[in-house]
Amino acid sequence: MRLVSLELRNYRNYARLNLEPATGLNVLLGPNGQGKTNLLESVALLALSSSPRARRESELVGPLGPEARVGALVEGRGRLAEIRIWVRIEAGVTRRRIEVDGLPRRAVDLPGLFRVTLFWPEDLNLIKAGPEHRRRLLNQLLVQVRPGYARALARYGRVLEQRNSLLKRVANGEQPADALDVWDLQLARTGVELVAGRREVMQALAPEAARFHSQISGGEALEVAYEGPPEELLQALHQSRSDDLRRGATGVGPHRDDLSVRLDGADARSFASQGQQRTTVISLKLAEAAVVTALTGERPVLLLDDVLSELDATRRSALLEHLADPGQVIVTSVEADPFPARVIGRSRVWQVRQGRLLPCG
Ligand SMILES: Nc1ncnc2c1ncn2[C@@H]1O[C@H](COP(=O)(O)OP(=O)(O)OP(=O)(O)O)[C@@H](O)[C@H]1O
Numbered sequence: 001m002r003l004v005s006l007e008l009r010n011y012r013n014y015a016r017l018n019l020e021p022a023t024g025l026n027v028l029l030g031p032n033g034q035g036k037t038n039l040l041e042s043v044a045l046l047a048l049s050s051s052p053r054a055r056r057e058s059e060l061v062g063p064l065g066p067e068a069r070v071g072a073l074v075e076g077r078g079r080l081a082e083i084r085i086w087v088r089i090e091a092g093v094t095r096r097r098i099e100v101d102g103l104p105r106r107a108v109d110l111p112g113l114f115r116v117t118l119f120w121p122e123d124l125n126l127i128k129a130g131p132e133h134r135r136r137l138l139n140q141l142l143v144q145v146r147p148g149y150a151r152a153l154a155r156y157g158r159v160l161e162q163r164n165s166l167l168k169r170v171a172n173g174e175q176p177a178d179a180l181d182v183w184d185l186q187l188a189r190t191g192v193e194l195v196a197g198r199r200e201v202m203q204a205l206a207p208e209a210a211r212f213h214s215q216i217s218g219g220e221a222l223e224v225a226y227e228g229p230p231e232e233l234l235q236a237l238h239q240s241r242s243d244d245l246r247r248g249a250t251g252v253g254p255h256r257d258d259l260s261v262r263l264d265g266a267d268a269r270s271f272a273s274q275g276q277q278r279t280t281v282i283s284l285k286l287a288e289a290a291v292v293t294a295l296t297g298e299r300p301v302l303l304l305d306d307v308l309s310e311l312d313a314t315r316r317s318a319l320l321e322h323l324a325d326p327g328q329v330i331v332t333s334v335e336a337d338p339f340p341a342r343v344i345g346r347s348r349v350w351q352v353r354q355g356r357l358l359p360c361g
Pocket residue numbers: 011012013030031032033034035036037038039058059060061062063334352
C-alpha cells in the first residue's frame with residue numbers, strides 16, 4: 001500500500017495542502033500544536049472512513065468554510081485509486097460524502113481499499129487501561145483481514161443487547177426463564193465465530209510482537225496471550241444464567257475477552273515502566289502490520305505519531321532500523337534530535353508550521 005499524494009482543503013488547521021510523500025520513510029517535525037497529528041489523522045481517515053480521534057465529525061472542518069475535504073491517490077495491488085472524502089456542516093448537521101474514482105461509495109465499502117497501521121500516544125492505554133482497549137486491538141486487526149468479522153461483531157453486539165434486556169424481564173417475572181434459551185444459542189454461535197478469529201489472529205500476532213519487542217528492547221521477553229471465554233460457551237452461558245439474572249447482564253462471552261501482557265514474566269499492567277509500555281505497544285502495532293501484510297499480501301502504511309519520546313537511545317535506533325523495512329512510513333516528532341543522521345539521510349523530512357509543510361534538507 002502506498003499513499004501517492006494527499007490533498008487537504010480546510011481540514012482542521014490545514015487551509016490547503018498538497019503533499020507527495022516518499023515511498024519510504026517520511027519524517028514530520030514541528031513544535032506542539034502545529035498539525036502533525038492532524039495530518040496523520042487525515043491519512044487514517046482515508047483508510048477507516050471515520051476519524052479515530054475526533055469526538056464529532058464536525059471537528060474536522062476548518063475555519064474557512066462549512067466543508068473540509070481530504071483527497072488522495074493511493075496505490076494497492078498495483079492499482080491506483082482516487083479517494084475523496086467531504087465533511088460538510090449544514091444547518092448544524094454534519095454530513096460525510098465519499099467517492100472512489102469519481103463514484104459515490106458508502107463508508108463500509110472503504111476499508112480494504114487503503115490500509116494503515118496507526119500508533120499514537122492514546123494507544124498507550126493499551127497496557128494499563130481497561131480490557132476494551134485490548135479487545136479493540138483484536139477487532140481492528142480482524143476487521144482488516146477477515147471479511148465477515150465486522151458483520152459478526154455487529155451481530156454479536158445486537159444479540160448481547162437482546163439477551164441483556166430479556167434477563168431483566170425474566171428477573172422481574174415478565175417472561176419465563178426458558179425464553180432465554182434461543183438467545184443463549186444465538187450468542188454462543190456468533191460468539192464462537194469471534195473467538196475463532198481472535199484465537200487465530202493471536203497465534204500470528206503474539207510471536208511477531210515478541211520478536212519486535214525483543215529486537216527493540218535488546219532482549220526483553222514479551223508474552224501476549226489471548227484470554228477468551230470458556231471453550232463450551234453455550235454450557236457456560238447456562239451455568240452463569242442465575243448470576244446473570246441477578247446482575248441483569250451477561251457475565252461470559254467474548255465481550256469480556258482480554259489479552260494478558262507479560263514482560264520478562266511479570267504482568268505489564270502492574271509493572272511495566274513508561275518506556276517499556278511504549279515499546280510493547282509499538283511492538284504490537286508493528287506486529288499488526290506484519291500480520292496484515294502476511295494475510296493480505298500488502299504492507300499497510302505505517303503512521304507513527306510521536307513514537308520516539310520516552311524511548312532511550314538504544315531503543316530509538318533499534319526501532320528506526322525496523323522502520324527501514326521496505327514500505328511507506330510517516331513518523332512525527334517534535335524534534336529532529338532523536339533521529340540518527342543516517343536515518344534522516346534516507347528520509348524525506350518536513351517541518352510542520354501552523355498547518356503548512358516546509359520541506360527541509
Ligand atoms: N477544526 C479545526 N480548525 C482549525 N484548527 C484546528 C481544528 N482542529 C484542530 N485545530 C488546531 O490544530 C492544532 C493541533 O494540531 P495537532 O494536534 O496536529 O498538533 P501536533 O503538531 O500534533 O502537536 P503536538 O506535538 O502537541 O502533538 C491545534 O492548535 C488546534 O487548535
